Amino acid sequence: MRLPPLLCGALLLIMGTMLAACAGMRALPGLPESHPEALAVGQQVSCSECHDDNQKGSLRPQASFSHTPSFVKNHRLYAASDDRLCAVCHKSSFCNDCHAGKVEIKPSTKYGYRPDREMPHRGNFMTLHRIEGKLDPASCYRCHGRANNERCIACHR
Amino acid sequence: MKLETRAVILTVFLSFWISSASAAQLSIDSSTIFRVEQRDLGFGDKQKLMPVTQFLGLDAEKLADGNLSLHLYGWGRGDLGDKSYNDDKVDGTLTYGYLRYRFNSANADIRGGRFFINQGIANEQLDGVNLRTDLPGGFGVSAFGGAVVHNKNLFGESSDGKGDYLYGGRFHYRYARLLELGLSGVYEADAPVLVHYANGSHRAVGLDIWLHPMAAVELIGHTSYNTETAEISEHSYLLNFKALPGLLLSGEFDEHRDRDYLYSWSMFSGAGLNPADKSRSTGGTISYALNSKAILSTDYKHYDRQYGSADRYGGDLKLSFLENSLRSGIGYHYLNAGATFAVSGNPSASYQQLRLYSLHDTKGYFASVDLLGFFFKDKIYDTASDLEASLSLGYHLTTDLAISGDVSYGRNPEFSKEIKGLIRLTYNPVFSGKGEKR
Numbered sequence: 001m002r003l004p005p006l007l008c009g010a011l012l013l014i015m016g017t018m019l020a021a022c023a024g025m026r027a028l029p030g031l032p033e034s035h036p037e038a039l040a041v042g043q044q045v046s047c048s049e050c051h052d053d054n055q056k057g058s059l060r061p062q063a064s065f066s067h068t069p070s071f072v073k074n075h076r077l078y079a080a081s082d083d084r085l086c087a088v089c090h091k092s093s094f095c096n097d098c099h100a101g102k103v104e105i106k107p108s109t110k111y112g113y114r115p116d117r118e119m120p121h122r123g124n125f126m127t128l129h130r131i132e133g134k135l136d137p138a139s140c141y142r143c144h145g146r147a148n149n150e151r152c153i154a155c156h157r
Numbered sequence: 158m159k160l161e162t163r164a165v166i167l168t169v170f171l172s173f174w175i176s177s178a179s180a181a182q183l184s185i186d187s188s189t190i191f192r193v194e195q196r197d198l199g200f201g202d203k204q205k206l207m208p209v210t211q212f213l214g215l216d217a218e219k220l221a222d223g224n225l226s227l228h229l230y231g232w233g234r235g236d237l238g239d240k241s242y243n244d245d246k247v248d249g250t251l252t253y254g255y256l257r258y259r260f261n262s263a264n265a266d267i268r269g270g271r272f273f274i275n276q277g278i279a280n281e282q283l284d285g286v287n288l289r290t291d292l293p294g295g296f297g298v299s300a301f302g303g304a305v306v307h308n309k310n311l312f313g314e315s316s317d318g319k320g321d322y323l324y325g326g327r328f329h330y331r332y333a334r335l336l337e338l339g340l341s342g343v344y345e346a347d348a349p350v351l352v353h354y355a356n357g358s359h360r361a362v363g364l365d366i367w368l369h370p371m372a373a374v375e376l377i378g379h380t381s382y383n384t385e386t387a388e389i390s391e392h393s394y395l396l397n398f399k400a401l402p403g404l405l406l407s408g409e410f411d412e413h414r415d416r417d418y419l420y421s422w423s424m425f426s427g428a429g430l431n432p433a434d435k436s437r438s439t440g441g442t443i444s445y446a447l448n449s450k451a452i453l454s455t456d457y458k459h460y461d462r463q464y465g466s467a468d469r470y471g472g473d474l475k476l477s478f479l480e481n482s483l484r485s486g487i488g489y490h491y492l493n494a495g496a497t498f499a500v501s502g503n504p505s506a507s508y509q510q511l512r513l514y515s516l517h518d519t520k521g522y523f524a525s526v527d528l529l530g531f532f533f534k535d536k537i538y539d540t541a542s543d544l545e546a547s548l549s550l551g552y553h554l555t556t557d558l559a560i561s562g563d564v565s566y567g568r569n570p571e572f573s574k575e576i577k578g579l580i581r582l583t584y585n586p587v588f589s590g591k592g593e594k595r
Binding site: 021024025026027028029030031033060061063064068069070073074076077078079080081083084091092093095096099100101102104105109110112113114115116122123124126127128130131134135136137138141142145146147148149150151152153154156157 | 186188190192210212214216218228230232234242248250252253259260261262263264265266272273275276277278280281282289290291292293306308309311312313317319329331334337339359365367369372375377378379391393395397399405407409411413415418419421422424425436438442444452454460462467473475484486492494497498499500506508512514515516523525526527529531537543545547549551561563565567569570571572575577579581
């Protein structure tokens, strides 16, 4: 079977572009597999203490990822744009203590010895969820909408 | 054979295989938690819960040519007393289990197995494949696809309301350290027809932005569009202004069209909500690092829904002493909300929240105390407050191995008295290694 000349040309152009892109990609930097230095446990990590420029492999200033109270509260926005930078310091299980398909123990109970960590639903959230759910249903949906619904189904029928 | 059982067998097999590969770096972390909980339900009814839960994670790095790694994490639970909360006295799950091949350049990697996707507007758990790479010229691309990981079936239904497969991806462009624009989408197979719930297929596209026009200013957020309802479903944006060293002013704006955003939330019949209903919240946080030992923050948020509005404001102070081994905090918040947000029949949903905690972590012992109280403007189920006091005491047996115990006492509208205790054995070698992940 003979291909039309125009199609052959297009295929060659695509292959050439892909080869050029691949060659170019080899020169692109990548993030390190893990952070080269151990970080203090329980501190509000300030990346800019050591990094005053953009991290190799990430075209963002390190200060953007300093774990300020606002960052911790809104970390979903940062993780959604590049969770590979998060993965330099955190295992996936760090996220999945809260964000999972099926959470067995409330994170604040699992880590009862770490009251300094930001954890959702501390104390008896059963009462409060009747208020908070009406106030901001989107905040429930982010974790329980399409996953982790087992406890919800026990009552919401 | 259930997937979880197969996963355990696979984990054991892989552990032997990995341990036989001399160059591989194997890391296992484990938490065994034995809980004891007694609930006084009133009218003489009591529950005694004694579940034992084992969390187990395995990370094997530097497999094959050194760029291949394996990551597994899951838990299993057995009830020694009354059932904890579902129909089975034994339960468990494989949270994730995937192989990852990481390329040396362009942040490229391939993942295969069960994993989570959190890219752009996509926030999914799937059994499938994900390929990601940066491209020349500031571009980058990620694509994923596979089988949907299902949840517990909805009551009276034979499904959880989700489709059986999904695919999607994110394409982004970064310009220097000034701008990143992302376009992402997710397409899930047709949602099953449910008898008792209104549900819809999970399909959306979205735009995300990160803008950093000057050192002190940063804007990050996204807007999503539900392709099933042909409406914008969400705006979520955060604006940061670093006024002075240590001083950060943040403004937040979130808006959701309830039906379009919650369209595939079958449990609450999201597809059946009123298309006109909206939820909006606007607010801000001011945080100031007084020095390396103290961070003070105040926050305010205003909520608007179709049936009313509410305000929440308060502040937190976090302190750190003795080279961060002694950490304490105090926080106060007040929610001012009317009857439309209240527990049914109450004239107000307003409450005050007060929290006080402290912990001390030494090379030997570690201990913490946590006091939390909610004080309702109007009693809920004839109870004016919701109080919980927790104590935790532990000992580092080795650098990696620790044993600890917690006990808590609470009184709240649900339970006239709630006493909980647990014993925890934790093996976590990640804290001892140089730069290892946690």
